[in-house]
Amino acid sequence: MPESPIGIFDSGVGGLTVLKAIKKILPHENLIYFGDTARVPYGNRSPNTIIKYSVENARLLQKFNIKTLVVACNTSSSYALEILKEEFPFPVIGVVKPGAKLAVESSKSKRIGVIGTEATIKSGAYRKAILSLEPFATVFEKACPLFVPLIEEGWLSDKITELVAEKYLKELTEKEIDTLVLGCTHYPLIKDTIKKILKDNVTLIDSAMAVAEEVKRKLPHRKKNKSQGVVRILVSDKTPRFERIAKMIMGEDTLIEEVSLDSE
């Protein structure tokens, strides 16, 4: 059905940057977002657990008759994308490939850095996606597990966040990269702090807009859709912390609904 919503999930609040980008270029689409705040973060968990949680999230969104699923979580995209594509009848779009494509297009030297959670970096998903597009690229990867807690604490431009960024990015700055992929949907929120550490010629890749373009390109019956563009935001655990950051990203009038993952 053209009026069916597009489903989007993330482990927590970060995927709202992807929701916002989709809303911007597809304003008439109905969008339903699920943030798995009862089990966030995914980035330190094992592949099996990441896959299990991703499938459960997709099942929850399936109940809303979604026509397309966007996996707005880099960790889930890195481990569960193929399984989700096999298990579900609707198209599934991840964040890794669009981000990798944008990085390859943007890089002149083809020396590309990637930062993300422990699990995302360990999966090598970005490395593989970049090398499949540009076999002569050189990819440098670095896990930054403290970025998410620092961002969730709200220390976006704190001196401490800068020191942590310096510590994590030191290796990458020595590698003469000209492009850095922000391989976690939280990271755009500390873009300015990250920029301070890197050389001026390094381009930051925030895949939110690239993902939104991919969704638009792949959307069936797009022109037949005459709906209002309703946005619903669901979470598995409603906390003041999620609400605070959600409003920071989506605006003060954002409404958040709690749903149970257990219910059938």
Next chain:
Amino acid sequence: MPESPIGIFDSGVGGLTVLKAIKKILPHENLIYFGDTARVPYGNRSPNTIIKYSVENARLLQKFNIKTLVVACNTSSSYALEILKEEFPFPVIGVVKPGAKLAVESSKSKRIGVIGTEATIKSGAYRKAILSLEPFATVFEKACPLFVPLIEEGWLSDKITELVAEKYLKELTEKEIDTLVLGCTHYPLIKDTIKKILKDNVTLIDSAMAVAEEVKRKLPHRKKNKSQGVVRILVSDKTPRFERIAKMIMGEDTLIEEVSLDSE
């Protein structure tokens, strides 16, 4: 049964400090530990979710015929203790009361600081427990949400951890406290860093040993137990991160088993 194990749960790895203390003073007891690593951390979640997870963990341990349950998680102890006591037939011991008791005994000025996760501090559980023992005490509380991720990253004596501690503890140092409760089982791992920030006369309260004493005091049939003192460590998600920290606390030969919370 005297040979039945004592069950201990925590949201993750921190409660192993409590397991270790119990093992030390009750070497003949069989101990079974469960770390809910598939859903850690609890400290930023809502009260409802904390209670739900705590009850599920207790149910899991109940299947092992435990004779006593130790809630080695401060966040769970702060929200779920009364419910667990009502729901289950075995005695339930939390970490808040023993820690509060030790703090009151140790403090001369009765100006006591408490640090913990966002949820623990918000619950006011330590404040209430301290004031019920010593109505003339003055309690100063401060949530330190970044300590757990910093400890899990292994930055135990890093300059950055010191700066974060300074930022969090600044208010408390101005309050002339003489006792500080480490209201999270992770925190003893950065005891030295915390000590550097505080004045020399401040005593740190690590409730692990106090909890172990309480377990010993309340244990039925203790002298009848002739068992070997087997220790089992279960987790809901087996990750290299848990294994690394578990070995740091419990020794290199520590074995870890993964179990599913879903199975009946």
